[in-house]
Amino acid sequence: MHKTLIALVFVSSAWISTASAAENDMRPGLWEITTTSNLLKLVSQIPPDQMQMLMNLAKQHGVDIPPIQNGAATSNVCVTQKMADEKVPPSFYQNKSGCAAQNATHAGNKYTWDFVCANPKLKGNGTAEAVFANPESFTGRTDFEGVAQxxxxxxxxxxTGKWTSADCGAVKPPQ
Structure with a gap:
């Protein structure tokens, strides 16, 4: 169960930042991205020592799991001017988690795409959507169906995403 949970946290975390470069009028800088799900609510049931092991395992695969509290994972993402201008989701965790974005579309303030995960621990398909209220905030969703562990x-x-600062500070843009 716990390994399955961490695989799904990868998926949830993977798409935390991908919506952040969707709109061409999006403000570059530091964004706070919060993901909530029933899956993330289960994290509180994992004993702290096991959660630390899972976080260490994720780090070995190049993924930093954001802090998770009350069913929500919150992370900071640095969006460069180039990323905002390109209107293309940054690769962020997709390649590291074995997931790839496909069929991206952009119309007005709405951005949608599909993603496919194909690795030994996580296989499946999903969809994602982001809708910008203005250049400093958006809401979105992801849906995933497949097999984890x-x-x-x-x-x-x-x-949800909200712009917090023009300066990203120590937060580096996604690779």
């Missing part, structure tokens, strides 16, 4: 998974997550 051999267990069937169907997960929905809601995402």
């Amino acid at each position: 051999g267990a069937p998974v169907k997960e929905h997550a809601d995402i």
